[in-house]
Amino acid sequence: MSDSFTSDGFSLSKLQDGDKAEFAKLVEKYSTKIYHLALKMLNDEQDAEDILQETFIKASRSFAGFESRSSLATWLYRIAVNEALMLMRKHKPDSVSTDTEIETDDGQMEPIQLMDWCCLPEQELLSDETRKVLTRATEKLPKTLLTVFTLRDLNGLSIKETAGALNLTETAVKTRLLRARLRLRTELSSYFLESENRRSPK
């Protein structure tokens, strides 16, 4: 029987046969991304660790059912997101799910003063203070938007793969991605504008 490889280069037959070395390669490649995805969704290190372990345990039991049309990454993220959502519902039964998002007003051009901070020096763009602002901005983002942003922009999934991982339509992914990017951009813009004004008060 010829071996079949997933689009991210893993031997499906080895994984299905319980090959530990191949499974360890998979764990090595995706554990960091899955841990941080769960951490962003749950804001709790212990919960993130539980999700990480559960994801790979479930995966190891389900390779037989994996359809090689999708990448293993998409499939693993889908397991992780579902596990995280289940945990969120357990903690807060009334919390929102990824498929119900409140429509808000951030599709509008914000009336604040626009400053083009994109070409500030690197040491300013990546200062410790900026890092804190980046974290705070994601903490303020609704989880439904943050999950899309994380999978698409940080973990590098395509729109289609993100839609597959979250069981959303591609249109819904694009809408949420735009909202997430706009909100994060607005947060960073306010910060850079404030620090610019602090440096050279009018």
Next chain:
Amino acid sequence: MNEKGHCNDMIGTLSDYIDGELSLELCQSLEDHLKDCKDCRVVVNTMKKTIELYKVESDKETIPAKVKERLYARLNLEDFKK
């Protein structure tokens, strides 16, 4: 002409534009608008930079050693831990 209204029409296309997924017609229309609209150019530039900053930070993320150790133990993969 209501220029801000025009900007609001354009803002919905910015994500697709940045990803290079905008249809040729919409792309042309947005680029024509960007030539004359500094505000929208700023939004495009800073949105690109926002994504880039997050990506740079994300690529530096690591998994705590203890978390990794417990994961490999739970999966019976201790012999393969790097």
